[in-house]
Amino acid sequence: MPVAPIVLPDLVDDDLRLRPPRESDVPAIFRLCSDPDVQRFTRVPSPYTEDDARSFLSLHAARIEDGTGVHLLAADTATDEVLGAIGGDIDHRDYSAEVGYWVGAEARGRGIATRGTRLLVRFFLEELDVRYVMLHAAVANPASNAVARRLRFTHEGTSRDAMLLGPTGDVSGPRGDANLWGLRPGELT
Numbered sequence: 001m002p003v004a005p006i007v008l009p010d011l012v013d014d015d016l017r018l019r020p021p022r023e024s025d026v027p028a029i030f031r032l033c034s035d036p037d038v039q040r041f042t043r044v045p046s047p048y049t050e051d052d053a054r055s056f057l058s059l060h061a062a063r064i065e066d067g068t069g070v071h072l073l074a075a076d077t078a079t080d081e082v083l084g085a086i087g088g089d090i091d092h093r094d095y096s097a098e099v100g101y102w103v104g105a106e107a108r109g110r111g112i113a114t115r116g117t118r119l120l121v122r123f124f125l126e127e128l129d130v131r132y133v134m135l136h137a138a139v140a141n142p143a144s145n146a147v148a149r150r151l152r153f154t155h156e157g158t159s160r161d162a163m164l165l166g167p168t169g170d171v172s173g174p175r176g177d178a179n180l181w182g183l184r185p186g187e188l189t
């Protein structure tokens with residue numbers, strides 16, 4: 001199915017802007033993705049390197065170009081400081097998307113993940129023909145589940161032992177249940 005490149009609007013909410021990553025962001029992405037909670041609850045590589053940060057730049061460019069996803073940084077509108085990342089992949093076969101996020105430790109608790117995910121999901125629903133958005137959060141990750149709840153995703157089930165809870169690359173690492181959250185058009189708050 002041929003899909004057009006994605007044209008990004010300016011995604012801004014007050015002090016928060018979602019924008020493409022660039023080479024000068026590599027040190028910040030490297031630092032923030034080395035955070036223990038990001039390592040534990042996301043699938044970023046472990047240990048995280050600056051080359052991994054460059055791969056994030058390539059991922060963003062490739063997905064935008066082939067129309068299958070949007071992987072942006074959350075940045076401070078005034079200073080352009082990198083605060084976190086919000087991204088999602090789109091499956092055009094069933095018009096669905098899966099979103100995810102991380103926020104640097106110093107910027108947590110300011111609504112960055114909630115507001116950033118709202119901006120991205122609204123863009124998916126309103127501009128990219130997405131009809132269902134899913135989000136997976138470890139049961140052991142209350143902050144991430146709070147983000148889903150706040151945006152009024154519906155808890156649709158719990159996948160048993162679905163997530164590696166710990167750094168990637170360790171097949172015998174601890175595992176945990178994951179909440180599956182889903183959202184349809186008209187439900188986002």
Ligand SMILES: CC(C)(COP(=O)(O)OP(=O)(O)OC[C@H]1O[C@@H](n2cnc3c(N)ncnc32)[C@H](O)[C@@H]1OP(=O)(O)O)[C@@H](O)C(=O)NCCC(=O)NCCS
Nearest residue numbers: 037038041102103108109110111112113114142143144146
């Ligand atoms: C999950 C994460 C992205 C949240 O980012 P954030 O910008 O701080 O999120 P927000 O400020 O938008 O919202 C956080 C919510 O979690 C709640 N929260 C935070 N810690 C909590 C805890 N220990 N127990 C219960 N709720 C908690 C906050 O109260 C807030 O909810 P509220 O707005 O209803 O009060 C951030 O903690 C993070 O990056 N963690 C590590 C990586 C990660 O877990 N990514 C998600 C993988 S699914």
